[in-house]
Amino acid sequence: MKIKKSFGAALVLLAGLALAGAVAAQDKAKAKADAPESANGGYSEEGADTCLGCHEADHTSREGAIFLSRHARPDDARTPFGKGQLQCEACHGPGDAHVNAEDDERGKIIAFNPPASRPAGQLNAPCLVCHGNKARIAWQGSTHDVNQVSCATCHSLHSANDPVLAAATQADVCAKCHKKQMAEIRKPWSHPILAGKVVCSDCHNVHGSNVDKLLVKPTVNQVCYSCHAEKRGPFLWEHQPVAEDCANCHSPHGSTNPALLKKSPPLLCQQCHAAAGHPAIARTGAALPGGTGGGQGFLLAGGCVNCHSRVHGSNHPAGAKLMR
Numbered sequence: 001m002k003i004k005k006s007f008g009a010a011l012v013l014l015a016g017l018a019l020a021g022a023v024a025a026q027d028k029a030k031a032k033a034d035a036p037e038s039a040n041g042g043y044s045e046e047g048a049d050t051c052l053g054c055h056e057a058d059h060t061s062r063e064g065a066i067f068l069s070r071h072a073r074p075d076d077a078r079t080p081f082g083k084g085q086l087q088c089e090a091c092h093g094p095g096d097a098h099v100n101a102e103d104d105e106r107g108k109i110i111a112f113n114p115p116a117s118r119p120a121g122q123l124n125a126p127c128l129v130c131h132g133n134k135a136r137i138a139w140q141g142s143t144h145d146v147n148q149v150s151c152a153t154c155h156s157l158h159s160a161n162d163p164v165l166a167a168a169t170q171a172d173v174c175a176k177c178h179k180k181q182m183a184e185i186r187k188p189w190s191h192p193i194l195a196g197k198v199v200c201s202d203c204h205n206v207h208g209s210n211v212d213k214l215l216v217k218p219t220v221n222q223v224c225y226s227c228h229a230e231k232r233g234p235f236l237w238e239h240q241p242v243a244e245d246c247a248n249c250h251s252p253h254g255s256t257n258p259a260l261l262k263k264s265p266p267l268l269c270q271q272c273h274a275a276a277g278h279p280a281i282a283r284t285g286a287a288l289p290g291g292t293g294g295g296q297g298f299l300l301a302g303g304c305v306n307c308h309s310r311v312h313g314s315n316h317p318a319g320a321k322l323m324r
């Protein structure tokens with residue numbers, strides 16, 4: 001801190017500190033009143049100083065690393081270490097009982113004792129006192145909430161860099177539980193998630209959403225349009241399944257087929273279009289596989305899309321058959 005030389009300035013500073021102290025006491029009373037109730041007795045007298053009587057403050061220690069985090073900003077009154085806040089106990093809950101317990105009982109009576117032995121809702125309550133804003137408005141009753149996934153399962157609080165917030169490491173956090181999707185993003189064709197160019201949270205709102213599969217937008221297509229705007233159209237000649245749901249043909253996480261296709265053409269297309277009666281048969285005198293006769297040539301690598309190249313829709317006056 002800069003040392004004030006003038007007596008007058010020192011007085012102002014002192015008065016300011018006294019005032020700050022009073023405000024701090026008021027804030028703290030309010031913070032305690034706002035904090036969720038707990039069975040763990042009262043809050044410790046000295047806040048973090050009480051805890052640090054036994055726990056390490058050194059930033060390289062597991063506990064002390066909290067001081068490297070966004071939460072430990074004494075200059076930001078909204079954070080647990082801001083003026084008038086409850087410091088360690090803002091998250092861990094009242095610590096009196098823990099501090100005064102017998103050694104063998106101690107570990108049981110504080111929140112976030114590993115392995116977390118409390119219901120997720122109880123662990124999340126203090127976080128939601130400060131973070132129950134718009135971003136997490138849909139948390140209550142969301143898929144993760146209902147499945148007892150606590151905030152701290154995804155977020156590392158005692159850390160300078162929370163891996164779930166960094167593009168390169170986010171998927172590793174989800175990988176703890178979502179093995180199937182992780183296997184998919186490792187397939188030969190996938191969104192560049194492992195490269196950190198696309199993250200799970202570009203498409204999913206993990207804090208809850210009103211949409212199925214926790215999507216960030218009301219429909220699958222709107223999610224896709226946010227990056228693949230050229231597929232939105234409007235098209236003169238629409239291809240119905242495209243306008244309906246991109247996932248009719250694409251696996252959003254990854255696939256063993258090029259362009260993340262669920263199946264490769266012609267099989268992809270033949271799920272909906274019968275080969276028999278294809279007009280090209282009349283023009284070329286050959287049938288398509290699945291039908292009778294020859295025509296294998298149509299279906300070599302790329303198959304249908306060799307001719308119907310505007311599979312997402314066409315703006316060409318003569319594009320009704322999605323060929324130009």
Ligand code: HEC
Nearest residue numbers: 044050051053054088092095099106107110111112113114
């Ligand atoms: C008198 C010493 C002492 C004080 C003061 C103290 N703790 Fe602890 N704390 C311990 C000990 C010892 C353990 C380990 C208990 C065990 O392993 O069973 C522990 C465990 C914990 C744990 C669980 C981690 C683990 O490894 O089991 C948390 C979280 C914790 N303390 C937070 C706090 C907070 C927050 C405060 C301040 C309100 C605090 N402690 C004050 C001694 C103390």
Ligand code: HEC
Nearest residue numbers: 048051055063066071080087088091112114152156157158
């Ligand atoms: C922003 C919320 C928050 C604050 C503030 C906080 N902690 Fe924690 N603490 C957690 C969470 C959540 C865990 C569970 C492990 C994790 O996610 O890192 C934890 C874990 C711990 C552990 C167990 C570490 C282990 O071995 O896994 C100790 C001990 C602890 N905290 C002590 C403290 C002390 C002491 C302070 C104050 C100096 C403090 N915490 C401040 C949220 C917080």
Ligand code: HEC
Nearest residue numbers: 070071078079080085090091126127130131151152155157
């Ligand atoms: C006393 C209020 C308070 C409590 C309690 C609290 N936080 Fe925060 N947290 C904040 C503030 C303030 C910020 C900074 C927000 C900003 O910059 O807009 C923050 C930031 C964060 C961030 C973003 C960190 C970053 O590096 O950008 C995450 C994630 C977070 N909190 C999660 C949690 C979780 C999980 C808990 C419960 C274990 C928790 N918080 C408890 C006030 C709190």
Ligand code: HEC
Nearest residue numbers: 124127128131135139144149150151154164165201205206
């Ligand atoms: C399934 C994993 C997961 C869970 C559970 C989770 N988060 Fe997050 N959180 C994320 C991811 C991923 C981001 C970054 C992308 C985003 O904001 O959606 C994030 C971002 C944040 C941020 C910073 C950005 C912002 O919106 O301000 C805060 C704060 C936060 N989470 C708080 C919480 C709280 C509080 C809870 C518990 C009620 C929680 N999170 C539960 C994964 C999770």
Ligand code: HEC
Nearest residue numbers: 143147149153154173174176177200201204206212213214
């Ligand atoms: C601690 C385990 C855990 C972690 C970590 C986790 N999830 Fe989940 N998640 C679940 C459970 C359990 C469900 C509900 C059951 C299911 O659908 O698999 C779920 C559901 C989902 C759903 C909705 C599925 C549906 O059918 O509606 C999405 C999307 C999702 N998680 C994305 C993520 C993302 C993205 C991350 C990483 C930021 C993440 N999850 C981290 C456990 C977890």
Ligand code: HEC
Nearest residue numbers: 171174178181185191193198199200202203213220247252
């Ligand atoms: C490009 C957008 C996108 C990205 C990135 C993405 N997802 Fe999805 N995810 C989707 C869509 C769309 C669905 C719904 C699929 C459907 O309806 O067929 C979905 C569905 C899910 C489901 C529900 C089960 C299922 O397969 O239908 C889970 C769980 C999930 N995603 C987890 C993740 C995880 C974890 C990541 C990051 C590793 C991730 N997603 C990345 C778009 C995405």
Ligand code: HEC
Nearest residue numbers: 191192197198202220223224226227246250252258259260
């Ligand atoms: C956050 C932005 C983003 C979102 C949202 C998104 N994508 Fe992508 N998509 C990309 C990026 C980046 C690539 C890789 C482009 C490259 O490598 O040139 C890609 C690649 C693709 C490819 C493969 C392109 C090729 O040439 O092989 C397909 C298919 C695709 N996305 C479909 C979808 C679908 C379907 C959705 C909606 C479920 C979607 N994308 C949502 C960013 C996004």
Ligand code: HEC
Nearest residue numbers: 221224225228231241242245246248249250259265305311
């Ligand atoms: C009827 C099946 C089908 C549907 C539905 C579909 N696609 Fe495709 N998509 C394809 C095929 C087939 C290819 C490969 C084209 C090729 O090989 O020329 C492709 C390729 C792509 C590509 C990479 C090449 C390019 O054209 O940029 C992107 C990106 C893409 N699709 C995005 C989307 C989006 C976004 C949606 C939803 C609006 C969607 N697709 C719906 C069949 C479909």
Ligand code: HEC
Nearest residue numbers: 239240241248265268269271272304305308311320321322
């Ligand atoms: C999920 C089902 C589905 C899939 C998969 C599908 N289509 Fe379609 N397709 C339709 C529907 C529905 C129409 C509209 C039919 C109509 O208007 O009579 C259509 C229309 C067409 C048309 C225009 C037909 C006309 O009469 O105007 C062509 C060409 C076409 N599809 C080609 C393809 C190709 C090529 C593929 C594979 C890349 C494909 N479709 C995959 C459902 C599908």
Ligand code: HEC
Nearest residue numbers: 266269270273278279280288298299303304306307308321
């Ligand atoms: C050699 C080029 C070629 C290939 C390959 C091809 N088509 Fe066609 N397709 C055509 C022509 C030409 C028409 C008729 C266009 C017209 O009437 O203007 C047509 C018309 C269609 C129509 C509209 C049918 C109708 O009754 O109007 C559909 C649907 C269709 N094709 C689907 C497919 C599917 C699915 C495949 C792959 C299994 C495929 N096509 C492969 C050339 C091709």
